[in-house]
Amino acid sequence: MDFKPYLKKLTPYPPGKTVDEIKRELGIEGPVYKFNSNENPLGPSRKVVKVIKELAKTVNLYPEASYIELKRALAKKWGLSPENFILGNGSNEVIELVFKALINPGDEVLVSQPSFLMYEKFAQIYGAKVKVVPLDNKLKHDIPGLLRNLSNKTKVVFLDHPNNPTGSVLDRKDWGIFFKNLPENILVVIDEAYGEFIEDPEIPLGIEFLKNGFNVLVLRTFSKAYGLAGLRLGYGMAEKSLAQLLDSLRQPFNLNLFAYKAGLIALEDQAYLKKSLKIVKEGRRYLTQELSSLGFKVYPSQANFIMVDFGSVCEHLYQGLLRRGLLLRPLKPYGFPNSLRITIGLPEQNQLLVKNIKELLG
Template identity: 40%
Template sequence: MLNVKRGLKSWKRIVRDEVHNIKPYIPGKPIKEVKEELGLAEVYKLASNENPLGVSPRVKEVLTRETVNINRYPDGASRSLKRSLSDKLGVKEDMIAIGNGSDGLLKVIAEAFLDNNSQAVISYPSFVEYKFVSQLMGTQLIRVWMKNYHQNLEALARGVTSKTKLIFLTNPHNPAGTIFRKDELEQFLSQIPDDVIVVLDEAYHEFVQDESYPDGIEYVKQGYPVIVLRTFSKAYGLAGLRLGYAISAPDIIETLMKVRDPFNVNHLAEKAGQAALEDKDFLEATIRNNEQGKEYLYTELDKIGVGYVPTQANFVLIRTGVDSIKMFKELLKHGVIVRPGKPLGYPHHLRVSIGLPEENEAFIRGLKLTLE
């Protein structure tokens, strides 16, 4: 007779060491769960930097129409979406890779270039996915501390060694919301060896209002070893469909295509992405709502004397001065879900997504009650 207990124990010895050392990603709490746990009738989620306006009406129409085709495999090459992005961005189709969100593309990049004899350079704190994909491949991480909530590009360049294969930058930065300027990026790129790839994550680029902000695609066109990542999850409101894309030199894109899963983007996501690109009015409304919400939060936070980091994204990093987990739990009681800063590297901060006016007002009310 099979010894089931013995079998359940013995499998653990074959797990890769890298996997044992990884801590699972903990997403923001869903609204339904908070309502059930605390018995609240109204809950506002400002934790995951989602689009508070929802999705474009065009996207809704396309999704309804395309449900009849979900019995078929999607176009594995995402040709239609690549064509639309090529026209919008002014790059050739062979310079574009489509992925299951930016997260999926980050994993593909790591699998293509990293191993246990290499190094990756990241800012700290920064988006946790860079650490995850590097750890998964057994890669040594070189962490460079942020400087006044900004990425220290000079120190990042000094962190490069003969073993460095990838450098992860994020512009705007998550979770600080700050940016680096064109001149800073150009100075940085001039110091990076040709055999080191710079991954430039621009997930929040649509929200940037600062004219000194560099468009990473221009540096791809100029021949720098750069991979630009962008997403439909934020400004376009397609977080639930998981859709992102990468722009780089054709030979780099070809390398990534060797590693990706077949049919890595589902049919509805691809069609929704095309529709989202066509709806300029929805994108403009999204950016307008974000700017208005940002100014409201700045004004109210100034009134109550709570510090914050001026942002170029759709969230604000707020300096509460108290333990972020405690503050997070207190705000939950008032029906507001935010992101505690401790898991993000800022233990006395909260990251708050910019929502609709009523959501922003609910956060300020909850914050005032929590600070009393």
């Protein structure tokens, strides 16, 4: 059979391991702590669980295909109109819709390295040429480097902000230089999967650029701050004609009933969101302090994870923690063999992690 030639080099996305996988593979009987996939350690909102239980009785019916209630609620939250929104089966799906809508084989997309791996993955699937620009020496998006790599074939620039896996962000000056020098026809996808965790008030958010008329698609997800990773719900905000085009390309029922209704409840549950942000911000400070005081390089992060350079003891710590049921994310696939990414956990989980690291260091 003749497969598409550009699919031959495709490698699968390396997802973080689940608790069951780890227990099976390593024969661990006790608890497993997930510091590896940037999930919410609080568990889901109780209000969401309640509505899911109620909805279970109606899964014989299709959901309402327009998803208008959730679009209206989001429009109210952001001061936009429902036509500015595209809802996706995770923000991942919205990323794919960008390729469906804009990319012809041979077009170029620009991504930082490292950044969220799915931009490159979809580029491979849709036959786009990927230009990768290394992060700068502070592990931030390299704005001059990105601008230097633009060409007349560039269609989209993907910027995860905060960046995954470093947690770095750009300041107003960086963004200013970027937009001043970027041709207007190039779409900038500002992926704010971790946007809720940005603490620094000086860091601009994508919504500001959208409202000021720049050619941007701002992505948000319910997987992180709202604790709904398993339901798969994310969205994009864009100027109406782009949002409507993306909406016309999705499957008719791309959100399942649970995700659609849970999204509405999660948006209302401000107490859950507040608690989840507090845990991340305090835990981020705690882990940064503790691991820095052990002599490791902790990169400044505005996300729900930190990247830590453990130097020569990285593999020893990773394996040792794994055997004890503490699961971290190795950053070798991202080009950092001596670094691990640690999702911020509950306070007692963070303390347990530090205690185990100290023990393994002897």
